[in-house]
Amino acid sequence: MAGARSFHPPVRTLMGPGPSDVHPRVLAAMARPTIGHLDPAFVGMMDDLKGLLQGAFKTDNALTMPVSGPGTAGMEACFVNLVEPGDTVIVCRNGVFGERMRQNVVRCGGTAVVVDDAWGQPVDPQKVEDALKAHPEAKVLAFVHAETSTGARSDAKTLAALARRHDCLTIVDTVTSLGGIELLVDAWGLDAVYSGSQKCLSCTPGLAPLTFSDRAVARVKARTTPVQSWFLDTTLVMGYWGSAAKRSYHHTAPINALYALHESLVLLHEEGLEAAWARHARQHAALRAGLEALGLRYVVEAEWRLPQLNAVYVPEGVDDAAARRQLLDDFNLEIGGGLGDLAGKAWRIGLMGYAARPQNVLTCVAAVGAALNHQGIAADVDAAQAAVFAAYAGAKN
Amino acid sequence: MAGARSFHPPVRTLMGPGPSDVHPRVLAAMARPTIGHLDPAFVGMMDDLKGLLQGAFKTDNALTMPVSGPGTAGMEACFVNLVEPGDTVIVCRNGVFGERMRQNVVRCGGTAVVVDDAWGQPVDPQKVEDALKAHPEAKVLAFVHAETSTGARSDAKTLAALARRHDCLTIVDTVTSLGGIELLVDAWGLDAVYSGSQKCLSCTPGLAPLTFSDRAVARVKARTTPVQSWFLDTTLVMGYWGSAAKRSYHHTAPINALYALHESLVLLHEEGLEAAWARHARQHAALRAGLEALGLRYVVEAEWRLPQLNAVYVPEGVDDAAARRQLLDDFNLEIGGGLGDLAGKAWRIGLMGYAARPQNVLTCVAAVGAALNHQGIAADVDAAQAAVFAAYAGAKN
Incomplete structure (x- = not known):
């Protein structure tokens, strides 16, 4: 029969609502x-x-x-x-x-x-x-x-x-x-x-x-x-x-x-539970700086925002499914679409567990910026990356 | 805390009622x-x-x-x-x-x-x-x-x-x-x-x-x-x-x-479904020959016996738990005990999937024979191995 072959999955970066990157x-x-x-x-x-x-x-x-x-x-x-x-x-x-x-x-x-x-x-x-x-x-x-x-x-x-x-x-x-x-x-x-x-x-x-x-x-x-x-x-x-x-x-x-x-x-x-919480917060701050510099707006107000799940509105004029498909095809990056009331209107970008690390933040900001540009949105990827670096530098001071 | 270390399981041969050996x-x-x-x-x-x-x-x-x-x-x-x-x-x-x-x-x-x-x-x-x-x-x-x-x-x-x-x-x-x-x-x-x-x-x-x-x-x-x-x-x-x-x-x-x-x-x-059924039957015939030569009796009459799950009575005078523990400790071999009406009275020896192969049959017959001898039962391991080989030879003719 067709399909009777071993399955070798692509190697993705999982920044959706879960599953997230596995250590x-x-x-x-x-x-x-x-x-x-x-x-x-x-x-x-x-x-x-x-x-x-x-x-x-x-x-x-x-x-x-x-x-x-x-x-x-x-x-x-x-x-x-x-x-x-x-x-x-x-x-x-x-x-x-x-x-x-x-x-x-x-x-x-x-x-x-x-x-x-x-x-x-x-x-x-x-x-x-x-x-x-x-x-x-x-x-x-x-x-x-x-x-x-x-x-x-x-x-x-x-x-x-x-x-x-x-x-x-x-x-x-x-x-x-x-x-x-x-x-x-x-x-x-x-x-x-x-x-x-x-x-x-x-x-x-x-x-x-x-x-x-x-x-x-x-x-x-x-x-x-x-x-x-x-x-x-x-x-x-x-x-x-x-x-x-x-x-x-x-x-x-x-x-x-x-x-x-x-x-x-x-x-x-080994990491320590409180250290893991702090890591999620730190990576979130950097990702947020980058996404906001790209012009994206958060669904949830700051006080109630989950660092590990960043829901942002899909900008006006952007084809949600096409953009996510491009992230997957061009960058092996998975982010999540909206569910229920937010279907088609929001992206859910996870920073969970092993995914909450600088490599993922940098990849995500650059790739999302590229996808927005591809759809005719003038997002400044350089400025976004600079904002990410500034956030990391701030976290150290 | 104690126990916060990676777990490295022993390498067992799994011939109980499942889980069985994984390919x-x-x-x-x-x-x-x-x-x-x-x-x-x-x-x-x-x-x-x-x-x-x-x-x-x-x-x-x-x-x-x-x-x-x-x-x-x-x-x-x-x-x-x-x-x-x-x-x-x-x-x-x-x-x-x-x-x-x-x-x-x-x-x-x-x-x-x-x-x-x-x-x-x-x-x-x-x-x-x-x-x-x-x-x-x-x-x-x-x-x-x-x-x-x-x-x-x-x-x-x-x-x-x-x-x-x-x-x-x-x-x-x-x-x-x-x-x-x-x-x-x-x-x-x-x-x-x-x-x-x-x-x-x-x-x-x-x-x-x-x-x-x-x-x-x-x-x-x-x-x-x-x-x-x-x-x-x-x-x-x-x-x-x-x-x-x-x-x-x-x-x-x-x-x-x-x-x-x-x-x-x-x-x-790849193996073919019917070939897998035949393999289970063939390995069962060999195991059965060996176990019976050791003096063990099956719980189920021949017509209704599952090749992949061999329930045999624990011989009179044998300490069920001690024998199974010896198999595990000395030979890394897991077989199953009885459940419900058969608790303490039967062993369940699985020959399932990847476990249904000659290496497991030979290991099991020899190890079970050794455990019986250890408990003072005069089981003839040499004769049992010979019965196994005879069964394999018969299956080829």
């Missing part, structure tokens, strides 16, 4: 020899991985592990475990992933009370407080810390405090925030938190780091109905991930993907 | 550079992968794709899409995975009618027919083609024909059969079929090949309730996997894991 050490780890999911050597690695993940999440939660599926499965793990039929859940929606949360609530038989904010805006704590007051029956508040569809950060600390005051648990999407910006699961009192391997952790896609507070675990144990997913039922999964003393088979763990996640967390630990 | 070309493919899940180069690879998967399943089903999770997620994908609350499902249970199917039915709000057979026995078609007659309201018949917990094959062709006669769809677990023994999805008229990447495909664990007949797709489209899993809802997933012309984001695909599955399917295509 070479992570790719090398992925290719190590597969061993059994109950092998004593593997079980030891699982413990290390769990400890590293607790460090990245800034938590002591015993239920901390990677779900054996993409971030979407991590989201679903939170909802199917914590939401029972008839439960009211307040869902903050300011982008694609808030809407996806709402759909999860409905599919769990819950009632979603939606708090809407405009795409590109952070979640408004006042609106959330109003909703909590209007719905004293609500059991969970769900929100996205870092909206991958818009590049907006929300104030997770304030939202979690509101939820606690109204006796709600929180479900928090940190897919794009983990490893890229400040995230303090325990200090902020977050309850059910999921992420993805392919963003600021410099890892391949396919796993969803997850952590549940003791309050969340107690809620699962107090359920009167079974968790509707056997695969994602934390009370079953923890038979495998819970204690090194006795690991019992639940499903066959994705061994090599876990090698990769482990290596990415070792890299993060 | 070096598959490991190499896994480490190739990550690209985006909407990259045109990746989209082309997806089409090739789909065609190769159709070939492995012997189907033309348009809905053929890998689920982005382990075999357990593949099982769940079948049940959540095809079972609605109140539906009656006949579940055949002759091992761990039949019981897991029953639990899936319950969690979908369905009613499971269980047809029990002893562990190690195939599913009895007569009992299934009786159940179909007694439950004309049944909408689905679910069974396991190759029970990984016991090493027993069931007659999928006959069971599927019975289901069709009684207007039931079939859900079929082929986790351990795909690539290892005859499996003809279209010719046998199977409807919803799932598998795993880590068994007879020589691939790493983490993905679940899945195929739905047009009848199954029609059933999903005719649902009156939403699929309870957003992640596994085939009507949504196929927005990404369905047509190369328009792939829209559903979840971020596990890019590198898909490289690996693609490469494993290329290998299978």
Whole structure:
């Protein structure tokens, strides 16, 4: 048949909304020899991985592990475990992933009370407080810390405090925030938190780091109905991930993907979590200087901007798809298009994990400038590069 | 912290119930550079992968794709899409995975009618027919083609024909059969079929090949309730996997894991599917000769024995765990223990995919013989090796 040949992918620079550039050490780890999911050597690695993940999440939660599926499965793990039929859940929606949360609530038989904010805006704590007051029956508040569809950060600390005051648990999407910006699961009192391997952790896609507070675990144990997913039922999964003393088979763990996640967390630990946050901020400042010098405008106002996801408006007169295709074809550079309300109107330029480094900033500013020029926009690439250098020099002073 | 060091796994020979030995070309493919899940180069690879998967399943089903999770997620994908609350499902249970199917039915709000057979026995078609007659309201018949917990094959062709006669769809677990023994999805008229990447495909664990007949797709489209899993809802997933012309984001695909599955399917295509089945049978005959010469007895009678999963009773007086630990420590050889009814009583020796080769047969017979001798069992290793050679010689004549 056609296509029955080994696949050799092109070598891209991944500056979209994820997957982002994977560290070479992570790719090398992925290719190590597969061993059994109950092998004593593997079980030891699982413990290390769990400890590293607790460090990245800034938590002591015993239920901390990677779900054996993409971030979407991590989201679903939170909802199917914590939401029972008839439960009211307040869902903050300011982008694609808030809407996806709402759909999860409905599919769990819950009632979603939606708090809407405009795409590109952070979640408004006042609106959330109003909703909590209007719905004293609500059991969970769900929100996205870092909206991958818009590049907006929300104030997770304030939202979690509101939820606690109204006796709600929180479900928090940190897919794009983990490893890229400040995230303090325990200090902020977050309850059910999921992420993805392919963003600021410099890892391949396919796993969803997850952590549940003791309050969340107690809620699962107090359920009167079974968790509707056997695969994602934390009370079953923890038979495998819970204690090194006795690991019992639940499903066959994705061994090599876990090698990769482990290596990415070792890299993060070597760098230091706070140093990684600072790196994302520094590279963002340089990229922003360059993009603004090219005449691009940010979708999100400065205070709520995610350093790791730069959403900028596509300039008037530019063919979005053609420009992105040129970046891919001429420069092997992937940036992301807009989603939902921002489809065709914005580019999403990621600076996540291993992608948040000077080589990528320089490549991106030059290539985007060239693509704009190609479309007849008079963007000054030299000035943009100078702005980037000035930003780096400023960061050193 | 402790454990913040790169993990270098030991190099094992994997002859348990899976994961099984991964082909070096598959490991190499896994480490190739990550690209985006909407990259045109990746989209082309997806089409090739789909065609190769159709070939492995012997189907033309348009809905053929890998689920982005382990075999357990593949099982769940079948049940959540095809079972609605109140539906009656006949579940055949002759091992761990039949019981897991029953639990899936319950969690979908369905009613499971269980047809029990002893562990190690195939599913009895007569009992299934009786159940179909007694439950004309049944909408689905679910069974396991190759029970990984016991090493027993069931007659999928006959069971599927019975289901069709009684207007039931079939859900079929082929986790351990795909690539290892005859499996003809279209010719046998199977409807919803799932598998795993880590068994007879020589691939790493983490993905679940899945195929739905047009009848199954029609059933999903005719649902009156939403699929309870957003992640596994085939009507949504196929927005990404369905047509190369328009792939829209559903979840971020596990890019590198898909490289690996693609490469494993290329290998299978190069060998030829029927040749792979014959190889599993040939290696099984040699292993069986050796194990029986060591005095080991099979759990499953010859007609229903899976060549790729050899369940043998642990001889009287042998410490199961100590023997398996010795195999691992002294010979880097992993074989599996028993599950459920067979815990502590049986060993499960896999000959799956890349593990089904002479080197593994020779290693296994010699190492198991040594472990038996170590425990005071007078097993004749020389005679066993001679039996292996005789079996290979016989296979050539």
